Amino acid sequence: MNESLDDRASLEPDDRQSSPPVRNHVPALVGPLGGLELDPPITTDALTHLTRRILIVDHRNLLSRSLRLPAFAAALVLLLSPAARADHEVVVTNGEHELLDAPVTAVLPKGLAGKSVRLVADDGKPVVSQSDKKEGKPALTWIIPKIAPKQTLRYKLVPGEAATAPAGEGVEIKETGEGVEITINGKLFTVYRTKKGVANKPYWWPIIGPTGKPVTRAYPMVEGAANERDDHHHHRSLWFTHEDVSGENYWHEVDKAASTVHQEIVDIQNGPVFGEFTARTDWIDTKGNKTADDIRTMRVYNVPDARLMDVMVTVNASQKELVWGDRKDGMFGVRVAGTMKVDAKKGGTIRNANGVENKEAWGKRAPWCDYFGPLEGETVGIAIFDKPTNLRHPTYWHVRTYGLFTANPFGIGYFKGDRKKYDGTYVVPKGDQLRFDYRIYIHKGDTEQAHVGDVYAAYADPPEVVVK
Incomplete structure (x- = not known):
């Protein structure tokens, strides 16, 4: 299944330059400031680009004064809010012992609870993982074959279907x-x-x-x-x-x-x-x-x-x-x-x-x-x-x-x-x-x-x- 991303988030930089004027999208994005959240979430890069476009549009006075501050504030809230970010870093830090066949579980942030997420290793390869719960909270579990003493492993949680094992396995x-x-x-x-x-x-x-x-x-x-x-x-x-x-x-x-x-x-x-x-x-x-x-x-x-x-x-x-x-x-x-x-x-x-x-x-x-x-x-x-x-x-x-x-x-x-x-x-x-x-x-x-x-x-x- 394709990753469920906002169209704007999937554009390459050159493509973004030719996207429709931002003023056509602002009313749907701004809304009330309280509890503002995008579903599906868009990437931080896309939000940064969006904020710049709003500032450019505002500079050209293409937005009314009544929308000027809310538009900028809404984009800034989206940019800084962890709940609206499209990816999160997962840091796994080992203790004093080498570990083998180690099941590990990450509790999902509130912004990702109930959504399809993919775990990606630091080298960009997807990691086979499975939905789980930890202390009643939505989580993701996977197995680390080996981790050395004091070693730190880093992953990313991104929108999309979790990587699965080959057919017939599991x-x-x-x-x-x-x-x-x-x-x-x-x-x-x-x-x-x-x-x-x-x-x-x-x-x-x-x-x-x-x-x-x-x-x-x-x-x-x-x-x-x-x-x-x-x-x-x-x-x-x-x-x-x-x-x-x-x-x-x-x-x-x-x-x-x-x-x-x-x-x-x-x-x-x-x-x-x-x-x-x-x-x-x-x-x-x-x-x-x-x-x-x-x-x-x-x-x-x-x-x-x-x-x-x-x-x-x-x-x-x-x-x-x-x-x-x-x-x-x-x-x-x-x-x-x-x-x-x-x-x-x-x-x-x-x-x-x-x-x-x-x-x-x-x-x-x-x-x-x-x-x-x-x-x-x-x-x-x-x-x-x-x-x-x-x-x-x-x-x-x-x-x-x-x-x-x-x-x-x-x-x-x-x-x-x-x-x-x-x-x-x-x-x-x-x-x-x-x-x-x-x-x-x-x-x-x-x-x-x-x-x-x-x-x-x-x-x-x-x-x-x-x-x-």
């Missing part, structure tokens, strides 16, 4: 009979499974990594798979729940287990940069009573050679006080593919942000933890990032050499080995809420080869974005 989300299917560039990434009667919780399975192979265990969804143990049938690929919430067990799949029950999908967004959906879930106790509910949003980014997904869960104590018990079995959990686990003795490795490895990483605190190993001839890994705003960040890791891998801020007594001295119980009063934010990074290679620390830094300490 993140697409759609509802199916099994739940919600997510594809990246036309290839399956995962299915968020919500079908009732299958498990006591929604879960993600399969999860396809950047090599095209599933990176989580298939059991119990598939029995008899190679390299897998048929233990812990409640470890369903990737899930979110806890063993003790107000005395109810939402973790294990047993006759007396409580459940988190999917209610509805309330929003879906597809696009070239990310896909996102929001689901509403009820927490039901063993007597069939609703004890709480949550809103969970899942955003999947379109990054090359990796998979990047944000999971944001806000649990509302809508029915009564919620007591999160000190238990080791919780909360945001993964069960890695059989060949990747340490116990397979094929090179599988657990490594956290502090360099602690394998069984020594169990119960330790760290801002992130990575579990990598061989998968059909290639090394892949799954890293979970704990957002700094989360409760008790950096979190504790319930990570086992047999393949279990969870972030758990509550099981402190278990992890410290002294439940009399330490108690991780946490109370959320009725009417309050507790939010959890995690990012999953599925990568090729080991921790160092995948630069897990740099990708985490983009999540924990994103670059500053200023629109001028």
Whole structure:
């Protein structure tokens, strides 16, 4: 689609000299001085040219005295007003760390809200971007593949349709009979499974990594798979729940287990940069009573050679006080593919942000933890990032050499080995809420080869974005 610009703004300097006399356009441009704005906006150069023409015309007394001052003042207001400018500079300034695969978001100025805008890099090339919201305000999101420490990147926001990815590329989300299917560039990434009667919780399975192979265990969804143990049938690929919430067990799949029950999908967004959906879930106790509910949003980014997904869960104590018990079995959990686990003795490795490895990483605190190993001839890994705003960040890791891998801020007594001295119980009063934010990074290679620390830094300490 062509950029929607005022004809005057698109003229070359020589063409402007032969444009119709300005007096034919002034009445439409001047109007009342209060709240004056052009739609679509015109460029600063065009406004400068317009102001000069008004002064020339006024000098020749072709305007009446009643229009002389308003005409000049109106053009000057348009020239200086940020809301009427056709382009804005976006300045992205990085901090102390090199960042990789960094999603960044710019809040749009009021003059551009609700309008089509294009993001252009400093070299003049358009940048693939997508409409978004930040703190309820219209915004634009794109991904910076790499930015060095202290580096500054500059862009321009100009009128026009945003640059898009080639046909068939992007993140697409759609509802199916099994739940919600997510594809990246036309290839399956995962299915968020919500079908009732299958498990006591929604879960993600399969999860396809950047090599095209599933990176989580298939059991119990598939029995008899190679390299897998048929233990812990409640470890369903990737899930979110806890063993003790107000005395109810939402973790294990047993006759007396409580459940988190999917209610509805309330929003879906597809696009070239990310896909996102929001689901509403009820927490039901063993007597069939609703004890709480949550809103969970899942955003999947379109990054090359990796998979990047944000999971944001806000649990509302809508029915009564919620007591999160000190238990080791919780909360945001993964069960890695059989060949990747340490116990397979094929090179599988657990490594956290502090360099602690394998069984020594169990119960330790760290801002992130990575579990990598061989998968059909290639090394892949799954890293979970704990957002700094989360409760008790950096979190504790319930990570086992047999393949279990969870972030758990509550099981402190278990992890410290002294439940009399330490108690991780946490109370959320009725009417309050507790939010959890995690990012999953599925990568090729080991921790160092995948630069897990740099990708985490983009999540924990994103670059500053200023629109001028």
